[in-house]
Amino acid sequence: MNTPVDTHKVILPGATLGVLGGGQLGRMFAHAAQAMGYFTAVLDQDATSPAGLVSHHHVRTGYEDPQGLTELAQLCAAVTTEFENVPAGALNQLAASLPVSPAGASVAIAQDRAAEKAHFVKCGVPCAPYAVIESPEQLAAVNDALLPGILKTARMGYDGKGQIRVKTRAELVAGWEELGRVACVLEKMLPLAHECSVIVARGRDGTIVNLPVQRNLHRDGILAVTEVYEGNLPATQVEQAITAAKSVAIGLDYVGVLCVEFFVLDNGQLVVNEIAP
Structure with missing residues (x-):
């Protein structure tokens, strides 16, 4: 025993x-x-x-x-x-x-974009409109409203890798072929102003704290500059990002340090992008 x-x-x-x-x-x-x-x-x-x-x-x-x-x-x-x-x-x-720490169950969700997005939805945290593509039938059923979009492999993509921008249904079909017909997520392309992220740490007793919200600038899909200073983002966005990040961590029953990354849209809205244990 x-x-x-x-x-x-x-x-x-x-x-x-x-x-x-x-x-x-x-x-x-x-x-x-x-x-x-x-x-x-x-x-x-x-x-x-x-x-x-x-x-x-x-x-x-x-x-x-x-x-x-x-x-x-x-x-x-x-x-x-x-x-x-x-x-x-x-x-x-x-x-x-x-x-x-972190637990295998939390890492398994972070490893799979489809599971990750399902978790965001479960937590009530907004993410980009998306569709999961694992078969030709799911590919054919994709709503035209998701185009133009970014086709991402469900697993192992990072720093701009495993991603293809697609504007039309023909490009979507060709993109899925190029990625090897593996499980993918198609995300609707949104008007981005920039990105931000929150690093939270959660203990086994449920205590959760956060570092200041980071404003992130990317070049060719790779992080180039991170800015952390008072007023780097509007106070309402800072509050929204911290609340959403904590919700994601609590929903995972996460223990350890977790980075939650967000897109900031042109209209100021925040949508969660991904998590990084």
Whole structure:
């Protein structure tokens, strides 16, 4: 019989904290943890991964390797992930024996645009009008009102990758073929002024706090400039963004740090774009 994991136990400096993923975000995590007095462990198969090079322990296996996950669990008092594309199943396996934040269920939603948008709708947070396309029948049934739009792969797209702008139904059909006929989401193209984001942190006790709202400027789909200062956005937009971000996190029963990204339309309306654990 498995002993329930005590997820509310305070983990004091001197313990080892683990992270799945050895990239630059994992390296930032490791440095921050070490500055607070923690040891760190990284699971990443790259022997020269940025986070692995600065951590006390480096488990050099793939994310789904059972032996590697067991070794990480034995080393650590708790585990996190550096980004959302770590397999949710690996987080679930680790959660059977130690605290894991964010939970695999939250990461699984962040990994799938269709599930992500369904969550936004469930939380009552506005998002761009969209349609899920997983079959030729769903493709044919797309409402013309969604064009022009942006066709995005449901999984693994980021920083402008896995996205095609389509103006007509013919371009939509061709775009889906170009993306390999994989599961996609078609989002209606909206008149954007800019983007903004809110970073929230939610504890296991439900306490939730946020950093100041960020105003983001993109170039070719990639973040170029983030501005954080008093008055960077109208007060009403700031309040709306914080309220919506907290609603998204609470709806996930999220534990950990979460970034919620928004489009700001020309008329000042906010629509949520995506989440980033």
